[in-house]
Amino acid sequence: MEAANHTGASQFILQGLSDDPEWQPVLSGLFLSVYLVTVLGNLLIILAVSSDSHLHTPMYFFLSNLSFVDICFVSTTVPKMLVNIQSQSKGISYMECLTQVYFFMLFAGMDDFLLTLMAYDRFVAICHPLNYMVIMNPQHCSLLVLMSWLIVVWVSLLHILLMKPLTFHVGTEIPHFFCELAQVLRVASSDTLINNIILLVATALLCVFPVTGILFSYSQIISSLMRKCSSSGRYKAFSTCGSHLCVVSLFYGTALGVYLSSAVTHSSRTSMIASVMYTVVTPMLNPFIYSLRNKDVKGALGSLLRRAITCLSWTVDLRTKGIPWPLRQAL
Template identity: 65%
Template sequence: MEPGNDSQISDFFLLGLSKEPELQLLIFGLFLSMYLITVFGNLLILLAIISDSHLHTPMYFFLANLSFVDICFTSTTIPKMLWNIQTQSKVITYAGCITQMYFFLLFAGLDNFLLSVMAYDRFVAICQPLHYMLIMKPTYCGLLVLVSWMMSTLNSLLQTLMMLWLSFCTKVEISHFFCEINQVVLLACSDNFLNDMLMYFAAGLLGGASLAGILYSYSKIVSFVCGISSAQGKYKAFSTCASHLSVVSLFYCTGLGVYLSSAATQSSHSSATASVMYTVVTPMLNPFIYSLRNKDIKKALKRIVGVPVL
């Protein structure tokens, strides 16, 4: 079996969110603003955790990794989109498209795994507080993050390598602002059955397992907290995981919304518009969710920026 794309195409065309020329400047300004907010917001969270010794705990270690991954996640798609709008070009090379797919799958998978690891961390902190520091040792926390990187890397590498065996003929226009693997597979003129099966299997196994782990952790947390007699104790327990639960809800609800809406409408343009939610909006909101509800983060940010954080 020979790869069929070497002599077929060299470029793809990203159609973006709109074909209207008068909207391009508005889209450029909006996405540039959201990208800068995402990068600087997550960078501030990262710097606050690194610079403040009081935040050198398992929970903030995972949060620092999540902030780093969110910066990388948006950086795989938005800069190329902004460059294409600025240069009035829709072209992305075949190699660039494959590379973008690899890193997008890598960091999307890492977001998924880190959220499940953070749910496990909250489960241990609330349900087994006396054994928390014994269980969540630095070496164990590092191992959890390392395993997350390894699993996400293997998944993205396997799915990207499978793309190399697809042949693309004439229609290479992607109704999206980045090389989303689902949309690219649809453009193949060769049999894409194995690619589809791999995508569904990976989404079901990795995404489903992570979501199941999160739901299990929070079911145990809710069960434990309901057994606390004092209202103050219940509030304190729930407040420690409120930020994480907000981020989990935002990430999974928007992600599932994208695929359910695209499956219902069969419109790749609708899918591209919906994808903005979990690829751009969610990473942008994460720093606000964690900083606005966390006194320790607020104090650390105040020392960095020199002004109080609301």
Template identity: 65%
Template sequence: MEPENQTCVSEFILLGLSEQVLLQPLVFGLFLSMYLVTFVGNLLIILAIITDPHLHTPMYFFLSNLSFADICFTSTTVPKMLLNIQTQNKVITYAGCITQVYFFMLFGDLDNFLLTVMAYDRFVAICHPLHYMVIMNPWLCGLLLMASWIMTALQSLSQSLMVLRLSFCNDLEIPHFFCELNQLVQLASSDTFLNDVVMYLGTGFVGVLPLTVILFSYSKIVSSILRISSVEGKCKAFSTCGSHLSVVSLFYCTALGVYLSSAATQNFRASAVASVMYTVVTPMLNPFIYSLKNKDIKQALKKLFSQETFST
């Protein structure tokens, strides 16, 4: 009996966002700018949290890890896209494609779980303020972070290993700027039923479950805020979770918009353009949201810049 994996291909073709030659310099400049802003912005958030002792709290501990995940998330796709545009070569190797699928899902899912953990942190802070430091102790924070890494690593590994069982012998063009799992599976010339089942289960695990926890946490948060008698107290309580709520809304609205647009149309190029929102734009905007809406981050960034100024 022949083995199930009859992979005939050693490389794929990434069609990118546009095949028009005149638009390539514009696309290159735009994505390079967004990538640099994402990298520098999230790096500054991490440095501000590390250098300011006042930010050594559970909320900012998870925020620094979210910023790290955002840097890695965009780094799995954008540099390869920029290299392809610069060299006028759209090829990505089979091994490179599988690797990109793994790390893209790893850091994308890690973003999701970290947002869920941060929602739980805000739930404890607002609904159980007197017991916050007891509940959100360093041991629990480390455990939640480790659990997020382990679950996302196992999920990404299972999806990547499922791709290895597929055969790719015919259409090798991926209508995207990176190796997107669903479109990669659709290119397979072998049966993909088992892959589809695993993908749907994975979507439920990393999508529906975290969103349910987030919605439950914020339902309790809103209920607690409404019970506060003073308007000032309500504003103060809401301000502690305003930045996180903005990031959650941006992340899920863009991801849901891409999913709905993909389901409503068979125009894969349009879906690729829409996916830029949650793969590039959202990680770029997160540092701005936290720095503009959070006084502690603003002060930490001012201290960081002042230290750099005096050191030079």
């Protein structure tokens, strides 16, 4: 097959989750529902945190940033997949693929860093409670998030710049439902040694270091609680970390599952199904984990819902003013 460079006419073929026409409506409805739930759930978390002054703390500042990143993360892959299913097309242009690679790495990296910053916040709150407000002041928290953005922006951009010289065969098929960097490099027709080396370095930077930071934070938390606190104090402290631990376990557990499934089975189908867990399911579950396990978030969501209902009732009342009484009763 003829090799082609990356022109605007070049196009990749995404294998997708299933070739069976009977499954296409099912997949479309399922992923559309998951996408809408993810966007709505994370948007509610952002609105609840921003509208409740009691939640204007570092922990919830990081949580609202995580919710925003999760909305962007799932929006990187699912809409294009839904468009392809509806149009019965598997094509994606070279520029669209490059854009998807860039933003996928960007938001995946931000997920890693934000989960690490949330672990650091719990470490300072439990191990250094007297200095918590001094260390985790708004300027410091904003600087940490800004630095995380700068790191992942430049690392993601480096990958894209290194992909520009690569060549691909016309109609190259990518064995995935989106353009994942590792899968794109595998189907390149030119040498990808430098790309793979940089990918390993980036994986260490964006995954290994954050995981090490999380493990270190929780080791210090456990050590501090065992030395200082009573059993009731330990339970209360661990309860504040429970939601974060669930999200960390879900995100890294599913990502590890993708790596192991691809390394052990060498099946692209198995790897794709495992990828759905951390690219689609995890961002959807995060709002439920934080709202169901956190009284403050549940209270803020309840208050937000009551205000929305009150606002809606006022709107209906204003619209029904001046309407004859029989019709107003019907409304």
